[in-house]
Amino acid sequence: MTVYDESNIFAKILRGEIPCNKVYEDNHVLAFHDLYPKAPVHVLVIPKGAYVSLVDFSEQASAEELKAFWAAVAKVAHDLGLTEEGFRTIANTGLNGGQEVPHFHVHLLGGKSGDKRCSSRRIQGVRAAIEPPNAPSTNRRH
Ligand code: 5GP
Secondary structure: OOOOOOOOHHHHHHOOOOOOOEEEEOOOEEEEEOOOOOOOEEEEEEEOOOOOOHHHHHHHOOHHHHHHHHHHHHHHHHHOOOOOOOEEEEOOOOOOOOOOOOOOOEEEEEOOOOOHHHOHHHHHHHHHHHOOOOOOOOOOOO
């Protein structure tokens, strides 16, 4: 089991020892802008609990924490206007995942409208892959 490092930078942000540019907060979750943004919008969403990684959080967090976390991810994406055009979510995990800060966090990256990843051809390709050809247009996944 990985031991949580209380001196990591996000623990310091949660304790108010260093500042952050906050976008959302509730009893279980804090979201703030990344200090070194890699996209026009780059926000980090973190649980307030001491969880090292996505695996640690997924296995150890309470149902209330899990629900609050993912609800906050969706709310922040909505509030920042990312849901219409789409955005990326990244959770780097451990050494091979390139995780630099050992407190679980999800990156939300958006606003790359000129990026070829967001081209209409690619979006059509994704739609074709997830929707059967004869599916009615109102068909929604639940
Ligand atoms: P990781 O590589 O662990 O997935 O991501 C850590 C992220 O934290 C990086 O994108 C990095 O830019 C960001 N970061 C590192 N130090 C600070 C800080 O002091 N404040 C904020 N807001 N972000 C930070």
